[in-house]
Amino acid sequence: MNEKDQRLDWALNRCRALQLRLTRSRRVVLECLAASHLPATLDMILQAQQPEDVSDPATVYRTLMLLKEAEVVRSVGTVNKAAYYLLNAPGQHVHFLICRRCGDIKALPCCGQLDALHNTISSSEGYSRLYHDLTFYGICPKCQGQEDEAFPSKLPVRC
Numbered sequence: 001m002n003e004k005d006q007r008l009d010w011a012l013n014r015c016r017a018l019q020l021r022l023t024r025s026r027r028v029v030l031e032c033l034a035a036s037h038l039p040a041t042l043d044m045i046l047q048a049q050q051p052e053d054v055s056d057p058a059t060v061y062r063t064l065m066l067l068k069e070a071e072v073v074r075s076v077g078t079v080n081k082a083a084y085y086l087l088n089a090p091g092q093h094v095h096f097l098i099c100r101r102c103g104d105i106k107a108l109p110c111c112g113q114l115d116a117l118h119n120t121i122s123s124s125e126g127y128s129r130l131y132h133d134l135t136f137y138g139i140c141p142k143c144q145g146q147e148d149e150a151f152p153s154k155l156p157v158r159c
């Protein structure tokens, strides 16, 4: 089973355990988030939908909020009022770099020191199901030079 299928399997099992009915919209959102290590915004999820699966933005948003409440999904950062969502699957503590202008997001290489700290906290504090998120925000090379020209929120949001 590849990583995408493992993540999807985890999410579907968690929904079943919580007796969450697997509606088409919920399955489409979970499949989209399972497909990538990178978190996705509502717009990205909408764009990734196949034509036959298309749900309206309000339905996808409600689905995300429900899945977040169920701890199947978590949000990891916000740029231009758009939150990024990630599957809450075990081991999904990833470090991200997000452009505050265009919203471009990339995963940073794992850091051994942080992972060691993670394991230390887990054992010394006795916490289970521990996760951590670390997000760096900056201006990507493509957006540099444009940053003084407009009020940040008036800049176009990348979809």
Ligand SMILES: [Zn+2]
Pocket: 099, 100, 101, 102, 103, 104, 139, 140, 141, 142, 143
């Ligand atoms: Zn940018």
